[in-house]
Amino acid sequence: MTKRREKVVLPLVAVFLGFLLGSIIVLATGRSPLAMFAAMIKGFSGIDIINDVPINTRHIGEFIIQAMPIILTGLAFAFASRTGLFSIGAEGQLMVGALAATTVALLVQAPKAIHLPLVILSSAAAGALWGAIPGFLKARFNVHEVTVSIMMNYIALHLNNFVILNIFGSVDRVKTAFFPESALLKSPFLQSLTRGSRLNWGFIPVVVALVIFSFVINKTTFGYSLRAVGYNKEAARYAGMKVNRNIVLSMMIAGAFAGLAGSVITVGTFNFGRALPSAEGYGFDGIAVALVGGNQASGILFAGMLFGMLKAAQPLMQSQGIPREIAGIIQASIVLFVAMQYGIKLLLEKFKKKESVSAEVDRV
Amino acid sequence: MIFVSRPLSRVAFFLALVVYWEPIKVTTGGRAVGYIIEMLNITKDFPGIRANDNITLQVQESSIHALLGENGAGKSTLMSILFGLYAPDGGTIKIRGKEARIADPNAATQLGIGMVHQHFKLVQGFTVTENIILGSEPTRGPFIDIKKAQEKVLSLSKLYGLSVDPGAKIEDITVGMQQRVEILKMLFRDAEILIFDEPTAVLTPQEIHELIQIMRRLVAEGKTIVLITHKLKEIKEVADTCTVLRRGKLVGTVGVADTSEERMAEMMVGREVNFHVGKAQAVTGEVLLRIEKLNVKNAKGVLGVKNLSLEIKAGEILGLCGIDGNGQTDLVHAITGLAKAEDGKIFLRGKEITNLSIIQRLDLGLGHIPEDRHRHGLVLDFNLDENLVVHDYFRFPYAHLGILNKKAIKDNAQRLIKEFDVRSGQGAATPTRSMSGGNQQKAIVAREIDRSPDVFIVAQPTRGLDVGAIEYIHSRIVAERDKGKAILLVSLELDEILDVSDRIAVIYGGEIVGTVSARETNENELGLMMSGSVRQSAKGGKA
Incomplete structure (x- = not known):
C-alpha cells in the first residue's frame, strides 16, 4: 500500500470499526442498531428512513453548526502538530476568542461591514495571543507546551467568567446583554432555508480557515520550514531556519484558528456572551478530529463533519430509545482505532497476503 | 577482463x-x-x-x-x-x-543466529552485564541472579578474549568495548x-586490530x-x-x-x-578560515575544545584527525554555529562570525557536511527533493514571493540524483527515510557540494559509503579545493585523511597537538599523535 492510500484507508477502517463496536454495544443493550443508524442519517441529512415524512432540513443546519467549531479546533491542533508541538490549548484559545468577540460586539458601534469583520478578527487575534504565551515559553525556556496550555485553559475559563459577570454585568449570571445586529453572523435567509435551525454565515470563516491551512502548510516556504521544524528540529537549525520563531508563530496561528471558533459560536450560534460553568470540550474534540483527519485539511473537514454528525444525532438517538452515550462511545473508539493504526496496517497486510496465497491455491 | x-x-x-x-x-x-x-x-x-x-x-x-x-x-x-x-x-x-x-x-x-548491528542496541544507563542478559536473565526465584550472570559473562569473555568490565555502565565505556558487549550478548544466547x-x-585503527583478533578467536572456537x-x-x-x-x-x-x-x-x-585520489600540488591563496584561541563546551558542560587555533587557506584541504570524541564535533559545531563558543574568535574571509546566526554564516559562504546525517543532515520524513533544498527553499527558483515552486524543487533533485548517482526507489519523490544509509549520505554530500561554499566544513563525508562512491566524493572535494575553496576535512578514517588532505592537524583532548604535511607523514606518526603520546616537536609546520 502506498503512503498516500494508507492515509485514506486506515482512518476509514478505524471509522468502520468504531461503528461496528457501537452497533455491538447497541445490540447488547437489546436495541436495534438500525434505529441508531436511522437516527444518524437523520442527524446529518434530515431524511427519515423509518417513517414516511418529508425531509427535515433543520437537521442539516444543526449538524453543520456542530461541525464548524470542531473543524476549527481540529485545524488548531493539527497546525501546531505539524510543527512538532502538542498543543491542547484550543479550549482556552476558543474561550478568549469568544470573550474578545463579545467585547468587540458589545463595545464597538459600527456598520455591519466593519463591525462583523472586526468581531471575527478580534477573536482570532485573542486566540493567537493566547497561543503565543505557551509558544514563547517553549521557545525561550523550553517549558513544555502541554503544561502551559493546560494552565492557560483554566486562566481563560475564569477570565471569561470574570469579565462576563463582573464587567459586562450579567443579569442572570449566565449571559450578557444581546449583541447588536451588526455584530452577528446570523442569517434569516439560512434559517428559513433550514426550517429555523441556527445555521449562520459562520461556515465562511471555517472554509477560509481550511483553505489557509492547506495553502500555508503545503505551498508556502513558511509551511515548508514549519514542517521541517516539526519533523526534525535539529536538522532545521542546521539548515539555518529560525526554529524558535517558527515555534512561536506556529502556536499563534494555531491559536488564531481556535479563537476563530470562539466567534463562530458566540456571534453565530448565540447572540450573547456566555459565562461557562466548565470547559465545553470543543478543544478536546478538535484533537480527536485532527487525529482522525491525519492533520490534513481535507481529512479534518471530513472528520469534523463525522463528529459533528455524531453530536447532532445524540438527541435523535435518545428519542429512539438508544442511550446518547453510544455516540460518545463510537467517537472514542474511532479515536482509539486510529491510534491503533499500526496494528490495523499489520492486519490488513496479513489479510492481503492470505488473499494472494488463496488466489494462488485457486490457480493451482 | x-x-x-x-x-x-x-x-x-x-x-x-x-x-x-x-x-x-x-x-x-x-x-x-x-x-x-x-x-x-x-x-x-x-x-x-x-x-x-x-x-x-x-x-x-x-x-x-x-x-x-x-x-x-x-x-x-x-x-x-x-x-x-x-x-x-x-x-x-x-x-x-x-x-x-x-x-x-x-x-x-x-x-x-546472532547479529551485531552497526548501530549498537544497548541501554545507556545499564551496566555491561545488565545489557548482556537483557531479555534472557538467569533467575533465582523471582529475582535476577546477577552473580550467576556475571560469572557466565566473565567466563565467556575469557574464552574469546573479549575484555569487558562487567560492572561498568555503557555510557562510560569506549565504543570498542560497547561492540564487545554486543558480541557477548550474542554468545550469551549461544549463537x-x-x-x-x-x-x-x-x-x-587499534580497536579494529583487536576486533580482528577476536574474530579469529571466535572461528577457532x-x-x-x-x-x-x-x-x-x-x-x-x-x-x-x-x-x-x-x-x-x-x-x-x-x-x-x-x-x-x-x-x-x-x-x-x-x-x-582508483584507490588513491589523483590531485595536483595545492595552490594556496589567502586565509579564508581563521580560528583564534577557541574554547567550546561539549554536551557534558566541560571544555571540549581548548584554546584551539587553526588557519585554512584558499585552495587547500586541512585534514583534522583524531580518535572519536576528542573535540572534533565541538569544533565543527562552533564553526558552523550549532554550538556557542565560550571564548575565542572565528573569522571567515577576515570577518568575525563567532556570534553570528547559522543563516548569516551560510550567507557569508560557509558550507557544512554534518557528521550525523540523521540528526542534522536530513529531515527523514521529507521526500528526497524537499531535503535537497533545505538551505535554499526560500530562494529563487525554488520559491517566489513565499510560494514554493515544486517543479523547480523536483528538477533540482533530478539533476543531483543523476550527477551524484543517488539511488532511490521513487526518484525525487522517495521518502528519505526509506533510502539506504549510503544513499542518504550521498544526498547530503550532493546538496552541500552543489552549494560550492568558500569555506567548506566536511565531517565524515564518506561514512558508510563504498569505494566507488568514496572515489567520486573525494574527487569532488578535491575539485572544490582546486576552485580555490578552503576545506576542513574531519574524519575518523586515517586512509581518507592521508589521501585527501594537503595538511593534517591532529586533535587530542580538544587541542591541536601537531600539524604536518600529508606528504611527509604516515599512519604511524599520526597514530602516536592521536593517542596523545607524542606531541609534535619543533620540526613541523605552524598550525
Whole structure:
C-alpha cells in the first residue's frame, strides 16, 4: 500500500470499526442498531428512513453548526502538530476568542461591514495571543507546551467568567446583554432555508480557515520550514531556519484558528456572551478530529463533519430509545482505532497476503 | 577482463574447497554437508526496487565469510532476511542442511543466529552485564541472579578474549568495548552464527586490530562469522571467502586467498577503481578560515575544545584527525554555529562570525557536511527533493514571493540524483527515510557540494559509503579545493585523511597537538599523535 492510500484507508477502517463496536454495544443493550443508524442519517441529512415524512432540513443546519467549531479546533491542533508541538490549548484559545468577540460586539458601534469583520478578527487575534504565551515559553525556556496550555485553559475559563459577570454585568449570571445586529453572523435567509435551525454565515470563516491551512502548510516556504521544524528540529537549525520563531508563530496561528471558533459560536450560534460553568470540550474534540483527519485539511473537514454528525444525532438517538452515550462511545473508539493504526496496517497486510496465497491455491 | 576471470576465480575457489575439504569434514563431525548457512535463490522486492534478485549465499561452518557490495547492493536486506527481519519473496533458507522458516529475530536466535548491528542496541544507563542478559536473565526465584550472570559473562569473555568490565555502565565505556558487549550478548544466547554489520565503521585503527583478533578467536572456537563490509583491506586480512553483490544481484563468490583487493573492488563496482585520489600540488591563496584561541563546551558542560587555533587557506584541504570524541564535533559545531563558543574568535574571509546566526554564516559562504546525517543532515520524513533544498527553499527558483515552486524543487533533485548517482526507489519523490544509509549520505554530500561554499566544513563525508562512491566524493572535494575553496576535512578514517588532505592537524583532548604535511607523514606518526603520546616537536609546520 502506498503512503498516500494508507492515509485514506486506515482512518476509514478505524471509522468502520468504531461503528461496528457501537452497533455491538447497541445490540447488547437489546436495541436495534438500525434505529441508531436511522437516527444518524437523520442527524446529518434530515431524511427519515423509518417513517414516511418529508425531509427535515433543520437537521442539516444543526449538524453543520456542530461541525464548524470542531473543524476549527481540529485545524488548531493539527497546525501546531505539524510543527512538532502538542498543543491542547484550543479550549482556552476558543474561550478568549469568544470573550474578545463579545467585547468587540458589545463595545464597538459600527456598520455591519466593519463591525462583523472586526468581531471575527478580534477573536482570532485573542486566540493567537493566547497561543503565543505557551509558544514563547517553549521557545525561550523550553517549558513544555502541554503544561502551559493546560494552565492557560483554566486562566481563560475564569477570565471569561470574570469579565462576563463582573464587567459586562450579567443579569442572570449566565449571559450578557444581546449583541447588536451588526455584530452577528446570523442569517434569516439560512434559517428559513433550514426550517429555523441556527445555521449562520459562520461556515465562511471555517472554509477560509481550511483553505489557509492547506495553502500555508503545503505551498508556502513558511509551511515548508514549519514542517521541517516539526519533523526534525535539529536538522532545521542546521539548515539555518529560525526554529524558535517558527515555534512561536506556529502556536499563534494555531491559536488564531481556535479563537476563530470562539466567534463562530458566540456571534453565530448565540447572540450573547456566555459565562461557562466548565470547559465545553470543543478543544478536546478538535484533537480527536485532527487525529482522525491525519492533520490534513481535507481529512479534518471530513472528520469534523463525522463528529459533528455524531453530536447532532445524540438527541435523535435518545428519542429512539438508544442511550446518547453510544455516540460518545463510537467517537472514542474511532479515536482509539486510529491510534491503533499500526496494528490495523499489520492486519490488513496479513489479510492481503492470505488473499494472494488463496488466489494462488485457486490457480493451482 | 571480468568475463575471463570470474570463471577462473570460481575454479580457484573450488580448488581451494577441495584442498580444505578434509579439515572441514573433521570440524563438522564428519557431516557430509559443510555449509552451515545456505540461502538459495533469494528474492526480495521493495516498492520500486528489487533489493535481492535470485541471490545464493553458502557459508562454510567455522569460517569467516565476507559479504561485499556497494550501498544498496542488497547486503543488509539479505542479512535481515537471514535474521528474520524481512520475509523473502522467493527462495529457500537452509540452516545446517535443514530448511528453515525464519519468521522473526526470535526464531533466528533459536537457530543460533546472532547479529551485531552497526548501530549498537544497548541501554545507556545499564551496566555491561545488565545489557548482556537483557531479555534472557538467569533467575533465582523471582529475582535476577546477577552473580550467576556475571560469572557466565566473565567466563565467556575469557574464552574469546573479549575484555569487558562487567560492572561498568555503557555510557562510560569506549565504543570498542560497547561492540564487545554486543558480541557477548550474542554468545550469551549461544549463537553459533554471528553476523557483523559493518563492525569497523566506528572503531579506531587499534580497536579494529583487536576486533580482528577476536574474530579469529571466535572461528577457532567453532563459530561461523558473516561479515558485512565494504572495506577490502579487512576482507583480505580476515575473511576466508567473499561473496560480492552489485545492485541486488550476485556477482560471484571467491576465495579471498586467491584474489586481490583490486579484483574484489572491480567485482563490486563493475569497473576499475582508483584507490588513491589523483590531485595536483595545492595552490594556496589567502586565509579564508581563521580560528583564534577557541574554547567550546561539549554536551557534558566541560571544555571540549581548548584554546584551539587553526588557519585554512584558499585552495587547500586541512585534514583534522583524531580518535572519536576528542573535540572534533565541538569544533565543527562552533564553526558552523550549532554550538556557542565560550571564548575565542572565528573569522571567515577576515570577518568575525563567532556570534553570528547559522543563516548569516551560510550567507557569508560557509558550507557544512554534518557528521550525523540523521540528526542534522536530513529531515527523514521529507521526500528526497524537499531535503535537497533545505538551505535554499526560500530562494529563487525554488520559491517566489513565499510560494514554493515544486517543479523547480523536483528538477533540482533530478539533476543531483543523476550527477551524484543517488539511488532511490521513487526518484525525487522517495521518502528519505526509506533510502539506504549510503544513499542518504550521498544526498547530503550532493546538496552541500552543489552549494560550492568558500569555506567548506566536511565531517565524515564518506561514512558508510563504498569505494566507488568514496572515489567520486573525494574527487569532488578535491575539485572544490582546486576552485580555490578552503576545506576542513574531519574524519575518523586515517586512509581518507592521508589521501585527501594537503595538511593534517591532529586533535587530542580538544587541542591541536601537531600539524604536518600529508606528504611527509604516515599512519604511524599520526597514530602516536592521536593517542596523545607524542606531541609534535619543533620540526613541523605552524598550525
